[in-house]
Amino acid sequence: MTTLHLPLPRLAEATAPGEPILEVENLTKSFGGRTVLDGVDFTLARGSVVAFLGANGSGKSTTLKCVMGLETPEAGSIRLAGIELSALRGTELARARSSVAMVFQKIHLVPRRTALENVCAGALGRLGGPASISPMFFPRELKEEAMAALARVGMADRAHEKAGRLSGGQAQRVAVARALCQRASVLLADEPVSALDPRAAEEVMALLAELAHEENLAVAAVLHQPDLALRHADTVIGLIDGRIEYSGHISGLDASMQARLYTPNRAAA
Numbered sequence: 001m002t003t004l005h006l007p008l009p010r011l012a013e014a015t016a017p018g019e020p021i022l023e024v025e026n027l028t029k030s031f032g033g034r035t036v037l038d039g040v041d042f043t044l045a046r047g048s049v050v051a052f053l054g055a056n057g058s059g060k061s062t063t064l065k066c067v068m069g070l071e072t073p074e075a076g077s078i079r080l081a082g083i084e085l086s087a088l089r090g091t092e093l094a095r096a097r098s099s100v101a102m103v104f105q106k107i108h109l110v111p112r113r114t115a116l117e118n119v120c121a122g123a124l125g126r127l128g129g130p131a132s133i134s135p136m137f138f139p140r141e142l143k144e145e146a147m148a149a150l151a152r153v154g155m156a157d158r159a160h161e162k163a164g165r166l167s168g169g170q171a172q173r174v175a176v177a178r179a180l181c182q183r184a185s186v187l188l189a190d191e192p193v194s195a196l197d198p199r200a201a202e203e204v205m206a207l208l209a210e211l212a213h214e215e216n217l218a219v220a221a222v223l224h225q226p227d228l229a230l231r232h233a234d235t236v237i238g239l240i241d242g243r244i245e246y247s248g249h250i251s252g253l254d255a256s257m258q259a260r261l262y263t264p265n266r267a268a269a
């Protein structure tokens with residue numbers, strides 16, 4: 001019998017919507033001497049969806065990777081709930097980062113594990129002991145929380161299906177449920193719908209927006225389709241060559257802004 005105690009399932013913390021949770025200032029990154037992020041500033045607020053748009057290579061993924069610690073910026077500040085991440089080390093940093101979840105275009109589920117087991121894995125960062133070794137030892141409370149998360153994304157009826165047998169759209173929903181089971185406050189989605197057909201893409205984006213608004217998550221999604229951003233995002237950050245060209249309400253993403261963001265040879269334009 002496990003002695004692990006999990007709090008009651010709770011998909012959102014009692015924080016006011018609109019409150020900034022992630023504040024990024026002057027993010028600067030280069031690869032091989034070439035600057036790919038040049039002083040990027042933005043804020044993510046709970047209860048809203050920010051779409052990151054821009055042409056290939058404009059720096060969208062690198063921005064999210066810097067926030068996740070998958071890339072190290074040369075300069076800049078990343079504050080999560082007011083805490084500067086670069087000042088943290090070891091378990092403190094891991095704990096802070098555990099409130100940020102990421103979903104990717106290539107959905108990282110373990111195909112031979114069930115949807116439920118994959119969702120439970122979202123909690124591994126806070127579980128110790130046998131549960132971190134095998135799903136056999138997942139505590140009952142965790143499975144209940146994972147089932148609640150699967151129900152939240154409309155996948156409860158597929159809980160015991162092997163992840164490898166799910167469609168792309170279903171698998172992405174399970175990945176989102178795993179982020180909920182992680183109890184993340186911030187969800188960074190790097191091209192979450194690029195591998196999905198138009199209907200599944202629409203559904204997954206609608207789900208992300210619903211979770212942002214109803215569960216008080218801060219969602220940032222890198223998208224290649226301005227239309228999806230217009231339908232599901234509250235604000236947009238448009239990047240050109242590693243600099244922010246536009247940051248503001250989604251209504252600013254008009255035809256001329258879209259043309260600017262996607263114009264080839266922008267430096268010459």
Ligand SMILES: Nc1ncnc2c1ncn2[C@@H]1O[C@H](COP(=O)(O)OP(=O)(O)OP(=O)(O)O)[C@@H](O)[C@H]1O
Pocket residue numbers: 031032036054055056057058059060061062063
């Ligand atoms: N690990 C790396 N090593 C070298 N260059 C990199 C690396 N990662 C990204 N880059 C370069 O940094 C720039 C920004 O890349 P990034 O992937 O952030 O752009 P993006 O806007 O997400 O592009 P896409 O829409 O094509 O995914 C590109 O020129 C890319 O080639």
